[in-house]
Structures are given as C-alpha cells and as structure tokens.
Amino acid sequence: MFQSLNGSVEQVAQIIANGTTNCVKIHDLQVSDFTKCALSCYDSEFLAFGSPTVYEQMTPLVEGAIQYLKGLHLIKGRKVILFGSFCWLDKAVNQMKKMIEQAGGVVVAEITFKMAVDYKTTQQILESLKLLV
Numbered sequence: 199m200f201q202s203l204n205g206s207v208e209q210v211a212q213i214i215a216n217g218t219t220n221c222v223k224i225h226d227l228q229v230s231d232f233t234k235c236a237l238s239c240y241d242s243e244f245l246a247f248g249s250p251t252v253y254e255q256m257t258p259l260v261e262g263a264i265q266y267l268k269g270l271h272l273i274k275g276r277k278v279i280l281f282g283s284f285c286w287l288d289k290a291v292n293q294m295k296k297m298i299e300q301a302g303g304v305v306v307a308e309i310t311f312k313m314a315v316d317y318k319t320t321q322q323i324l325e326s327l328k329l330l331v
C-alpha cells in the first residue's frame with residue numbers, strides 16, 4: 199500500500215511487486231480504498247507500506263490505512279516492509295514504524311531514499327525481500 203505524489207514511492211512499490219515470485223497486490227491509496235486493502239491483507243503473509251515525507255509526516259492516507267488495518271487486527275504478527283521518499287529529512291518511515299509496532303507488526307526492513315530510486319536503493323529493496331521467506 200502506498201501513496202506517491204511524484205512517482206518515486208510508486209516506483210518502489212513496483213520493484214517490490216516485480217521482485218517477488220509470490221502474488222503481490224498493489225494498492226495505490228489514491229485510487230484504492232481501505233476495504234480493498236483489508237481484503238488483500240487477509241490473504242497476505244507480509245505487508246509493505248510506502249509514503250513520502252510531506253510536511254514532516256507520512257501522508258494522511260497512509261496513516262489512515264494503517265489505523266484502519268490495525269483496527270481489524272490485520273497487521274498483528276505480519277512481517278512488514280516500510281519504504282519512504284524524502285527531500286531533506288525522512289519522517290514518514292519512522293512514524294510508520296511506530297504505528298506498525300504498536301499494531302503488533304514485525305518491521306523487517308526500512309527503506310528510505312532521497313527523491314529518486316537509485317541502484318543502491320533497488321539492491322536494498324531486493325535484499326529486504328529475502329527477509330520475507
């Protein structure tokens with residue numbers, strides 16, 4: 199699940215989807231809704247959340263999605279990858295981590311990158327996917 203303004207967070211969501219052999223459902227929170235996300239979570243062994251830092255926080259849509267899924271106990275016990283883009287200081291990933299841990303999720307990887315996804319970030323993402331098996 200992700201929200202992206204200029205596309206870099208969306209790019210990481212695509213890399214995660216392409217890098218896994220299992221079936222991955224991607225939800226762009228700008229066009230999907232929380233109920234559809236929840237339905238996907240019921241069938242998922244791991245979750246991934248992505249948000250840019252906007253005004254020193256994760257986006258309200260991502261925050262709302264995490265709260266919603268927490269309320270349905272869909273984060274508890276699941277492995278979670280977090281990813282976030284920023285320009286000068288990441289805040290989104292740290293904030294997401296706190297919420298996920300409060301919801302009982304297990305954060306296995308935190309991927310932050312400045313504005314654009316480079317080779318190093320791509321490698322980091324692919325490495326983090328190995329932690330899910």
Ligand SMILES: Cc1cc2nc3c(=O)[nH]c(=O)nc-3n(C[C@H](O)[C@H](O)[C@H](O)COP(=O)(O)O)c2cc1C
Pocket residue numbers: 201202203204205206207208250251252253254255283284285286287288312313314
């Ligand atoms: C309205 C707005 C507010 C932003 N606020 C922050 C901020 O507080 N801290 C920061 O490091 N970057 C900030 N940025 C930069 C974004 O985090 C950065 O452009 C990021 O790469 C956007 O991700 P995206 O390409 O997935 O949309 C802001 C960008 C916009 C458009």
